[in-house]
Amino acid sequence: MTNLFIRKLSRRVRMSDADIEALSAATSKMLYYDADHDLTQEGSKPEFAYVILDGFACRYRIMQDGSRSILAYLVPGDGCDLHASILTQMVHSIGTLTPCTVATIPYRVIKELAAYRPNVYLALWWSVLVDESILQEWLVSVGRRSSDKQLAHFLCEVLTRLQAVGLALEPDYRIPLKQSELADTAGLSHVHVQRVLSDLRKAKLIEVGRKGLVVPDLERLKAFAEFKPDYLHLSHLDEAPPPPAPLDLANATKDDFEKRFGRNRSFRDQNP
Amino acid sequence: MTNLFIRKLSRRVRMSDADIEALSAATSKMLYYDADHDLTQEGSKPEFAYVILDGFACRYRIMQDGSRSILAYLVPGDGCDLHASILTQMVHSIGTLTPCTVATIPYRVIKELAAYRPNVYLALWWSVLVDESILQEWLVSVGRRSSDKQLAHFLCEVLTRLQAVGLALEPDYRIPLKQSELADTAGLSHVHVQRVLSDLRKAKLIEVGRKGLVVPDLERLKAFAEFKPDYLHLSHLDEAPPPPAPLDLANATKDDFEKRFGRNRSFRDQNP
DNA sequence: CGCTCCCTTGAAGCTATTCAAGTTGAGTGG
DNA sequence: CCACTCAACTTGAATAGCTTCAAGGGAGCG
Numbered sequence: 001m002t003n004l005f006i007r008k009l010s011r012r013v014r015m016s017d018a019d020i021e022a023l024s025a026a027t028s029k030m031l032y033y034d035a036d037h038d039l040t041q042e043g044s045k046p047e048f049a050y051v052i053l054d055g056f057a058c059r060y061r062i063m064q065d066g067s068r069s070i071l072a073y074l075v076p077g078d079g080c081d082l083h084a085s086i087l088t089q090m091v092h093s094i095g096t097l098t099p100c101t102v103a104t105i106p107y108r109v110i111k112e113l114a115a116y117r118p119n120v121y122l123a124l125w126w127s128v129l130v131d132e133s134i135l136q137e138w139l140v141s142v143g144r145r146s147s148d149k150q151l152a153h154f155l156c157e158v159l160t161r162l163q164a165v166g167l168a169l170e171p172d173y174r175i176p177l178k179q180s181e182l183a184d185t186a187g188l189s190h191v192h193v194q195r196v197l198s199d200l201r202k203a204k205l206i207e208v209g210r211k212g213l214v215v216p217d218l219e220r221l222k223a224f225a226e227f228k229p230d231y232l233h234l235s236h237l238d239e240a241p242p243p244p245a246p247l248d249l250a251n252a253t254k255d256d257f258e259k260r261f262g263r264n265r266s267f268r269d270q271n272p
Numbered sequence: 273m274t275n276l277f278i279r280k281l282s283r284r285v286r287m288s289d290a291d292i293e294a295l296s297a298a299t300s301k302m303l304y305y306d307a308d309h310d311l312t313q314e315g316s317k318p319e320f321a322y323v324i325l326d327g328f329a330c331r332y333r334i335m336q337d338g339s340r341s342i343l344a345y346l347v348p349g350d351g352c353d354l355h356a357s358i359l360t361q362m363v364h365s366i367g368t369l370t371p372c373t374v375a376t377i378p379y380r381v382i383k384e385l386a387a388y389r390p391n392v393y394l395a396l397w398w399s400v401l402v403d404e405s406i407l408q409e410w411l412v413s414v415g416r417r418s419s420d421k422q423l424a425h426f427l428c429e430v431l432t433r434l435q436a437v438g439l440a441l442e443p444d445y446r447i448p449l450k451q452s453e454l455a456d457t458a459g460l461s462h463v464h465v466q467r468v469l470s471d472l473r474k475a476k477l478i479e480v481g482r483k484g485l486v487v488p489d490l491e492r493l494k495a496f497a498e499f500k501p502d503y504l505h506l507s508h509l510d511e512a513p514p515p516p517a518p519l520d521l522a523n524a525t526k527d528d529f530e531k532r533f534g535r536n537r538s539f540r541d542q543n544p
Numbered sequence: 545c546g547c548t549c550c551c552t553t554g555a556a557g558c559t560a561t562t563c564a565a566g567t568t569g570a571g572t573g574g
Numbered sequence: 575c576c577a578c579t580c581a582a583c584t585t586g587a588a589t590a591g592c593t594t595c596a597a598g599g600g601a602g603c604g
Contacts, residue, residue: 059408061408061412063412063416063417064498067416069411069412069415069416071408071411071412083397083401084401086394086397086398086401087398087401087402087405087505088505088507089502091405091408091409091502091503092408122358125355125358125397126358126359128400128401128404129355129356129358129359129400130359131404132400132403132404132407133359133363135404135407135408135411136331136333136343136363136364136407137363138411139341139343139407139410139411139414140333140335140341140343142411142414142415142459143341143414143458143459144335144339144341144459146559147559147560178581178582178583179582179583180582180583186415187414187415187416188560188561189560189561189562190582190583191560191561191562191563191584191585192559192560192561194583194584194585195560195584195585198584198585208583210568210569210570210582210583211570226336230361230363231363233359233360235360418591419591419592450549450550450551451550451551452550452551460592460593461592461593461594462550462551463552463553463592463593463594463595464591464592464593466551466552466553467552467553467592470552470553480551482550482551482600482601482602483601
């Protein structure tokens with residue numbers, strides 16, 4: 001059994017069949033949520049990491065004046081807060097934007113993977129680093145791009161990320177984002193977002209519908225937005241295998257692991 | 273031998289004497305740079321991670337139109353790009369803002385620490401996660417805070433981070449940042465930054481000098497900026513995170529409630 | 545002394561926000 | 575089936591916030 005998350009990671013980090021089996025077991029518990037449902041809330045100390053398998057979610061913060069700031073979109077195949085357990089508490093919330101299918105991974109299982117599946121653990125870190133890279137690009141967008149290019153850039157990013165996991169390949173795919181959500185992402189008012197989208201529509205770069213946006217020609221939109229996908233680090237793995245990353249955790253034993261994932265060569269057997 | 277970086281990490285992650293020795297050896301090679309010197313450049317694949325021991329540096333990107341976007345400040349005790357080797361290439365540059373003393377760590381050594389010093393490796397990851405948390409706060413700042421509170425918030429953060437490693441404790445400490453650097457951080461023009469700082473000076477919140485800014489009363493500035501340091505994750509290893517204050521549900525206002533439990537919709541778009 | 549780098553100030557104009565008033569389309573109940 | 579409702583989208587007008595252009599000032603340095 002596999003899923004979008006595993007397929008995405010296995011294209012970036014070399015993993016054995018046993019690695020993939022372990023990751024598959026870790027993400028097998030699925031939950032279904034409606035739109036506008038919070039998975040975790042600011043100030044809490046969650047016990048699970050999440051993997052989005054279907055639907056759109058986001059990280060967000062509510063400011064003192066009630067306005068919302070969206071910090072990240074989570075699309076199918078994305079993990080979120082895979083390592084938040086290292087930090088003391090969440091400083092933002094995670095909520096669904098559309099109905100979502102979500103896999104949960106208890107942090108205890110992540111610790112086990114850290115101890116016995118170094119390549120899986122490395123893959124999870126890869127995912128965290130890509131998130132950080134996206135965050136940097138968003139900061140650039142909000143700080144330095146004009147509002148039309150900024151919105152176009154977001155749309156290019158979302159489509160590119162979806163296409164990287166085999167979704168949204170058809171040119172009439174509707175991005176299920178509301179204008180108010182784009183506004184809270186870009187730090188603009190919803191009125192201004194409407195006017196900018198209007199202009200993009202007049203330029204035939206997008207089509208605006210009631211339930212989302214359609215990008216008929218992604219390449220043209222990319223050219224307009226000066227979109228360079230390097231920061232998504234999507235290139236296929238082609239180099240030497242990445243460094244092993246074992247973590248010796250006191251509360252996970254080899255026995256625990258084998259009961260859960262079956263007998264396999266542990267990290268210690270294959271590495272000094 | 274020890275340094276600011278090691279002292280900072282050892283307060284967050286439990287490390288043995290041998291761990292600290294290993295980390296100390298890894299950061300023992302020091303280099304000295306002038307101001308405005310690039311440590312790494314966009315597009316390169318560096319062989320070293322850096323630790324700032326003295327001076328200010330930053331991550332930045334130069335846009336197509338020549339403007340600069342500052343993505344992070346690196347102050348003494350900060351590591352940078354500790355795990356960039358997992359990703360394929362740098363998508364931003366790192367440059368000094370003042371003369372700097374810098375320790376270099378070859379990625380080869382980080383691999384060794386990963387294999388033999390799990391707690392050290394965990395500490396490095398802690399540092400990466402805090403960087404990401406700061407990045408999120410900056411995105412909130414640039415997107416949703418008014419320009420005066422935004423600049424005040426940056427100054428509070430820099431001083432709080434410095435004080436966390438025992439620096440900038442005296443009330444006449446001069447933050448060595450130029451107005452143009454603040455502008456490139458906040459995504460504002462240097463002219464506007466000058467006017468906003470002027471206002472803050474009139475309100476006696478800061479003092480502006482030729483070679484930097486002075487914050488005579490940090491607590492007052494924090495109050496103005498609504499600065500909450502949680503996102504810096506500074507609490508000591510042995511300190512429990514502060515328990516949330518009890519909320520009187522019967523008498524709580526909508527605001528109280530939402531501050532605590534969040535809300536998954538934009539308020540900005542609704543009539544107050 | 546004069547040069548350069550920053551900081552400062554003024555004025556004009558553009559961009560984005562706010563307030564306010566529609567419009568549209570999907571869902572709901574009569 | 576049609577009226578009603580509601581959320582999302584649209585449009586206009588007034589104004590606030592920010593940028594740009596332009597010019598001047600002051601400290602440090604060769």
